[in-house]
Amino acid sequence: MNxxxxxxxxxxxxxxxxxxxxxxxxxxxxxFRDRGQLIGGVSRPILWVLILGIGLNPYFRGEVYGxxxxxxxFTYLQFIFPAVIALNIMFTSVQSAVSVIWDREFGFLREVLxxxxxxxxxxxxxxxxxxxxxxxxxCLVLILARFADVPLTLPDVLKAVGLMALLAFALTSLxxxxxxxxxxxxxxxxxxxxxxxxxYFTSSSIFPLDPALTRAQTRIVYPEWLVTLVEYNPLTYAxxxxxxxxxxxxxxxxxxxxxxxxxxxxxxxxIALYDFHRT
Amino acid sequence: xxxxxxxxxxxxxxxxxxxxxxxxxxxxTSLSEVEKSASLKACVPPVYPPLVTGDAALxxxxxxxxxxxxxxxxxxxxVNENPAIGRDFNxxxxxxxxxxxxxxxxxxVDSVQTRSFLDVSPPYAETGWAVVSPAPIADLAGKTVGxxxxxxxxxxxxxxxxxxxxxxxxxxxxxxxxxxxxxxxGTFAAGxxxxxxxxxxxxxxxxxxxxxxxxxxxxxVFGLWKGDVTLKHAIxxxxxxxxxxxxxxxxxxxxxxxxxxxx
Amino acid sequence: MAxxxxxxxxxxxxxxxxxxxYGRTLAxxxxxxxxxxxxxxxxxxxxxxxxxxxxxxxCSILRxxxxxxxxxxxxxxxxxxxxxxxLGIVFQEPSLDDRLTVKENLDLHGLVFGVPRRLRRQRIxxxxxxxxxxxxxxxxxxxxxxxxxxxxEIARALIHDSRILLLxxxxxxxxxxxxxxxxxxxRQLRAERDITVLVTTHYIEEVEHCDRVCIIDGxxxxxxxxxxxxxxxxxxxxxxxxxxxxADGEAIARRFADRLTxxxxxxxxxxxxxxxxxxxxxxxxxxxxTLSIExxxxxxxxxxxxxxxxxxxxxxxxEQTRAFGRRGGEHTR
Numbered sequence: 096m097n098x099x100x101x102x103x104x105x106x107x108x109x110x111x112x113x114x115x116x117x118x119x120x121x122x123x124x125x126x127f128r129d130r131g132q133l134i135g136g137v138s139r140p141i142l143w144v145l146i147l148g149i150g151l152n153p154y155f156r157g158e159v160y161g162x163x164x165x166x167x168x169f170t171y172l173q174f175i176f177p178a179v180i181a182l183n184i185m186f187t188s189v190q191s192a193v194s195v196i197w198d199r200e201f202g203f204l205r206e207v208l209x210x211x212x213x214x215x216x217x218x219x220x221x222x223x224x225x226x227x228x229x230x231x232x233x234c235l236v237l238i239l240a241r242f243a244d245v246p247l248t249l250p251d252v253l254k255a256v257g258l259m260a261l262l263a264f265a266l267t268s269l270x271x272x273x274x275x276x277x278x279x280x281x282x283x284x285x286x287x288x289x290x291x292x293x294x295y296f297t298s299s300s301i302f303p304l305d306p307a308l309t310r311a312q313t314r315i316v317y318p319e320w321l322v323t324l325v326e327y328n329p330l331t332y333a334x335x336x337x338x339x340x341x342x343x344x345x346x347x348x349x350x351x352x353x354x355x356x357x358x359x360x361x362x363x364x365x366i367a368l369y370d371f372h373r374t
Numbered sequence: 375x376x377x378x379x380x381x382x383x384x385x386x387x388x389x390x391x392x393x394x395x396x397x398x399x400x401x402x403t404s405l406s407e408v409e410k411s412a413s414l415k416a417c418v419p420p421v422y423p424p425l426v427t428g429d430a431a432l433x434x435x436x437x438x439x440x441x442x443x444x445x446x447x448x449x450x451x452x453v454n455e456n457p458a459i460g461r462d463f464n465x466x467x468x469x470x471x472x473x474x475x476x477x478x479x480x481x482x483v484d485s486v487q488t489r490s491f492l493d494v495s496p497p498y499a500e501t502g503w504a505v506v507s508p509a510p511i512a513d514l515a516g517k518t519v520g521x522x523x524x525x526x527x528x529x530x531x532x533x534x535x536x537x538x539x540x541x542x543x544x545x546x547x548x549x550x551x552x553x554x555x556x557x558x559x560g561t562f563a564a565g566x567x568x569x570x571x572x573x574x575x576x577x578x579x580x581x582x583x584x585x586x587x588x589x590x591x592x593x594x595v596f597g598l599w600k601g602d603v604t605l606k607h608a609i610x611x612x613x614x615x616x617x618x619x620x621x622x623x624x625x626x627x628x629x630x631x632x633x634x635x636x637x
Numbered sequence: 638m639a640x641x642x643x644x645x646x647x648x649x650x651x652x653x654x655x656x657x658x659y660g661r662t663l664a665x666x667x668x669x670x671x672x673x674x675x676x677x678x679x680x681x682x683x684x685x686x687x688x689x690x691x692x693x694x695x696c697s698i699l700r701x702x703x704x705x706x707x708x709x710x711x712x713x714x715x716x717x718x719x720x721x722x723x724l725g726i727v728f729q730e731p732s733l734d735d736r737l738t739v740k741e742n743l744d745l746h747g748l749v750f751g752v753p754r755r756l757r758r759q760r761i762x763x764x765x766x767x768x769x770x771x772x773x774x775x776x777x778x779x780x781x782x783x784x785x786x787x788x789x790e791i792a793r794a795l796i797h798d799s800r801i802l803l804l805x806x807x808x809x810x811x812x813x814x815x816x817x818x819x820x821x822x823x824r825q826l827r828a829e830r831d832i833t834v835l836v837t838t839h840y841i842e843e844v845e846h847c848d849r850v851c852i853i854d855g856x857x858x859x860x861x862x863x864x865x866x867x868x869x870x871x872x873x874x875x876x877x878x879x880x881x882x883x884a885d886g887e888a889i890a891r892r893f894a895d896r897l898t899x900x901x902x903x904x905x906x907x908x909x910x911x912x913x914x915x916x917x918x919x920x921x922x923x924x925x926x927t928l929s930i931e932x933x934x935x936x937x938x939x940x941x942x943x944x945x946x947x948x949x950x951x952x953x954x955x956e957q958t959r960a961f962g963r964r965g966g967e968h969t970r
Contacts, residue, residue, distance in 0.1 A: 110751030117748025
């Protein structure tokens, strides 16, 4: 019973692809069985869209026609809806990267590193798996679209899913890059709280910069340092692109979101690949 | 499929089902409020033909449509006339508030400016700037044009720049009567105003009407307060029913309204 | 890149002059040995002797500073992917995926090693039957005991029809009964399949039934031979006797002073051989209360070669983190 001949018949590329599929499948299966993550993926949109959205909606609606604090063509609930998608994607991507730390030291990654798969394939399997799971979690938020009064058409949804995938890919790669440099779980917790959440909240996710007014007026409404922070934050453009696709409201040029995310994805994946090949 | 995979799919389906259940919760109390009072209140200008005529026999496109919608929802229609709407372009001076009405009608168009303050119903007619004149005018250069801007939400700045680009001289008038008088006695070579009003004037005086060049068309809608999602969904359902059984088309036809062009 | 054809009758594993330095510590110092086809080879040594480092070099996780390691004739450093295809490895810590089932773990391994689907299914069935885990095929790995997990890992290492099995301390942390079961599975595997096994361990009693034992300490190979030959070469037979009276004890001690070893007390220990046993019995037979003969064992071989017992060490940071993760850490798995 010799399988060596059969193996040789399979080309090297097929072996890599088969392994890529196996690693991707593993990530997806693990995510389905991670009850904590599933619950988080559901509770986050419920809490944000349902509670925060309803709770704060009255403060942002007009009571008198013609008089409004912020002149923006949407409701607050519609405004934060794309940001909640980004939130879900962010949390999921980072969590899948945490497992790299465990896998590397004690678990599954060691077994994979002594397999015939190249390092590139292993990393790609991990990142693609994390991306798929994050996009699924992002799509969970889309289910609440009717509640948030965000009308969805098929082309919109497809475009949004594409943007989600791009964002998830970049964030998962970022997570892997950080996880490769952090040796313990506590370090990752520090990173998560000190970097990820501030990054999210300064991405114009829960308050618009209100370019309905002139630029000069924007800087008077919010302090300059905050506006600068928001403008330099790459996540801002990702959230903006999602928002533009879903509620048709862009604060920045539409192409910027795609450009920033694509660039970040390429750069971060490259760094992760370099790290992987070095270990 | 292995048992493990089945369990995975089931847990995901459970999660999705939970979210679907949540999504059908009512996000606000607007519809229940309206149903509790059994009446739908609407703010309209006293007269804005053909949307609001003041004539009991032929009350106006908007009034009839509102009536049909209210009937579908099982509510009584209460019309609040607000004279400020007809007089002033700036909606802030109309001092409309949530307490006075649930719906604003009589010339609300679906534009970015409108959506900055209000939410909108589904559109029912198309409108825009139109030129009304005794005979068709090929070129507006050097001509004096009367401009009547009553419907808020149309792009006045755009109109002004188009007129300027074409070399026309614009004169703003405050009421439809003054515009008609100006055209009749020749002060104005033509009048520019909202299309449905322009068509009305043209029909009355036997003049011609054409869409103003280079300017966008808008869709006529009802204004709803932002955040009244349940009421908006109910009105949308009513609209769908009205177009399905042809009531909408019939009302439009009666007043010469242009149905919404498919996008 | 075609697999380089191995030379005929090449040893399954060849380690030639391999050295590896970590900072100032020399983990491996010019280590050389061969492992023949179908051999059961043991690397015996305490923790920190360099066994795991050597194993990591063999499975191409680490590169040696000098020397060459060949797996099935393939240079691990130059053609790591081809070498890995021939190896099945069971690490010291379990590297199974806790959230997947037994069958999914094996399937994943098959996918990762490029085993086509039908073959994969066939082999998974075979291996599960072989290690007696067929009933647990659809249970999550989380629910298996450590012994079962170890058996699963051994089964997993063979899914891609590997010919050389590397086991790194396979029975650490298991109770005696489970250990024996693991070894019986390994013996059965050797009987049924054409595999070479290299085991690293610090449990002396387990290497008795290996074909050859290599004793390694401080990164150096101290001895390499079959267990019997080692015992004969370095082993000592010890004679432990308790004399009938103190006076008799002194008499024996004086007579065989050159053979005395250990601390003197009520019991005397003499380094012995067959001749000595006969002499002691003949001269002092009636003046001895109890007498026992310890045959050479690898314990004594190790003692005599290294001059000390197998060392123990406190938990290192990795073990601490692992324990932390075991307790539930933060999103650990």
